[in-house]
Amino acid sequence: MKTTRLPASCKTAQKCRVRLHGRRSLLFWLPALAAMAWGSTAQADNATVGNGTPASCTEAALNAALTQVVVGDQAPGGVLTFACGTQPHAIVVTSQKSLEGQVTIDGGGLITLDGQYATRHFNVFRTQPEDQTAVLLKDITLRNGYADYGGSVYVGEGTRLDLLRATFVSSIAAYTGGAVASAGSSLLNVNASVFYTGSAQAGGAIASYGVANIADSVFSSNFAYSSQAGGISHDGGAIASFIDSLLVERSQFLGNVADYGGAISNNGTQATLRDCRFVGNSASMGGALYFEASSNPALIAGGHFENNAAEFFGGAINSSAPLNVDRSLFKDNRASAGGAVDLFSSGNSVLARSTFSGNTANFGGAILGSGTTGLSGTLNLSQVTTSGNSASSGNGGDLYLLDGFGIGVQVFDSTLMNASAASGSSLYVGQDSVVRVGSSLVWASNGVACTVAAGGQLTTLDHNVAPASCGFGAASDLIVASFAQFGLGALADNGGGLPTFLPRPGSPAIDRRIGCSAAEDGDARRLPRPADGDGNGSLDCDAGAVERQPVEVVDDRIFADGFQSP
Secondary structure (H helix, E strand, O other): OOEOOOOOOOOOHHHHHHHHHHOOOHHHHHHHHHHHHHHOHHHEOOEEEOOOOHHHOOHHHHHHHHHHHHHOOOEOEEEEEEOOOOOOEEEEOOOOEEEOOEEEEEEEEEEEEEOOOOOOOEEEOOOOOOOOOEEEEEEEEEEOOEEEEOOOEEEOOOOEEEEEOOEEEOOEEEEEOOOEEEOOOOEEEEEOOEEEOOEEOEOOOEEEOOEEEEEOOEEEOOEEOOOOOOOEOOEOOOEEEEOOEEEEEOOEEEOOEOOEOOOEEEEOOEEEEEOOEEEOOEEEEOOOEEEOOOOOOEEEEOOEEEOOEEEEEOOOEEEOOOEEEEOOEEEOOEOOEOOOEEEEOOOEEEEEOOEEEOOEEOEOOOEEEEOOOOOOOEEEEEOOEEEOOEEEEEEOOOEEEOOOOOOEEEEEOOEEEEEEEEEOOOEEEOOOOEEEEEOOEEEEOOOOOEEEOOOOEEEEOOOOEEOHHHOOOOOOOEEOOOHHHHOEOOOEEOOOOOEEOOEOOOOOOOOOEOOOOOOOOOOOOOOOOOEOOOOOOOOEEOOOOOOOOOOOOOOOOOOOOOOOOO
């Protein structure tokens, strides 16, 4: 069993949970505290480092200014600025600076504090439980910090840290949080900041045991490593989240490395990721994301996962927690098993309106699914598009369900195209698993598209277009013998921001499900479903992820002559 070092104030996960529960109310007054914090600085002591020249901006001047701000005559706190000239300036710091109260440190976009791998830059703390500490670091660079926890900044229990346009470079923690470590019941807000080449055993850039909200930031080339042998997990090349909650929006993760979760490792907390980009991250498990078992589903919307890699499971995502994925692209990811996603969960998971293209693995080129014991867990694929995924030496180019670890799967309104594998080139249904397919298009580029192991079940919910190997025989199922019979255009952005297959006029996919009810969110492009795609005056649903509209932006008529209306 893997374990992770915790901050000194939080010796065990159980103790952290107890402390957090006892201080849950803190999370409700922290936003109000923020308003009081920034509004109260007029009553506090403000200070400036330097007199306008680079030579005047020394560590001694910084210490004097911090003493005035943190300890001064007024209430603890104030605004610290720098007057070091008009050019970028670096100040070497040889000791940790402690921050208490409502403090703003504004580097003006010119100041770098260099710890020279000898010290942490800042310790954010409170003396008494009732004390209110809220710190803002803005437009400043912190580099070459070092500490056991939080190489640049440690955020103590019950305190708040806001980062705005802050840059962290090459800081190291011996245990957790190469740049920042935040303790239980703390609040960490990160906006428009950059984390580069940080390292720690967990959380190469950030390790959070409290609430962490991150937006519009970049994490590049951070990694979780080990300086010790045995028992220590190396989680989250960029971010390791424990105990409470993690929200990440509109951020990029590039080339981060760890054993578990090349970009992010989330250990049983509530995680929500929106409109984030993960490119070139790598790990043993979960090339980009690793989710520990949790009753809370991991929520991912608008994700872009490209060229991530795992040595073992989940080229993009490895999860033992339920997943809820929407509007996401998985392209050219790779692993030994589960080229894009490896899901091992007894919970209910949904992959919706997403595209899996060019992912590779030995087993489960795009998705590897399994329950924990018997027929446990469900996976719902809704309006999913796949193209060119492959299992290079095993089974299930698109979907592989592990033998003996049953899971219930429903594939509906999906387009699974051109996968390849040794067996079950598109779908491999393992022992004890049950797969139901409805209103979908299935085709493999080579071999047998659908394979069902002894003890597995593959059944039709009708309205499918698929080869004979899938065994679909309901009234409105259509058996085809070639890709051309599907009548699909090439994989392209047909609207909605993700590549899909658009049914051409005359495609058997159009209006295949007669008398269907309206879909609240439309098709994979969020365009209306049903629609009169064949122009016969009736509103019926197409099979597959895309609903052909009466007027499509892309003109794909065979005899278009240049004079047609746009």
